[in-house]
Amino acid sequence: MKVHPARELAVALLLAALGALASGCAATAVKPWDRDLLAQKKMQFAPSPLQYSIDQHTYFSREGSTGGLNVGGGGCGCN
Numbered sequence: 001m002k003v004h005p006a007r008e009l010a011v012a013l014l015l016a017a018l019g020a021l022a023s024g025c026a027a028t029a030v031k032p033w034d035r036d037l038l039a040q041k042k043m044q045f046a047p048s049p050l051q052y053s054i055d056q057h058t059y060f061s062r063e064g065s066t067g068g069l070n071v072g073g074g075g076c077g078c079n
Contacts, residue, residue: 030038037043046052
């Protein structure tokens with residue numbers, strides 16, 4: 001089986017581009033003067049811990065099982 005040089009070059013360029021894209025995110029760093037912006041309450045996953053715990057309790061009670069928020073299916077066994 002003969003491999004064409006143009007195909008080898010295309011594959012090599014594709015792999016190089018994917019490698020550059022994959023490593024591009026790791027090269028960034030948060031500057032010390034930007035950390036205060038990321039530490040604000042609106043940047044958290046759960047801005048209000050009390051509201052989040054109330055929501056978790058609601059989903060737990062409704063589903064009849066632990067983890068009713070992120071797990072598919074319910075406590076009844078149906079999926």
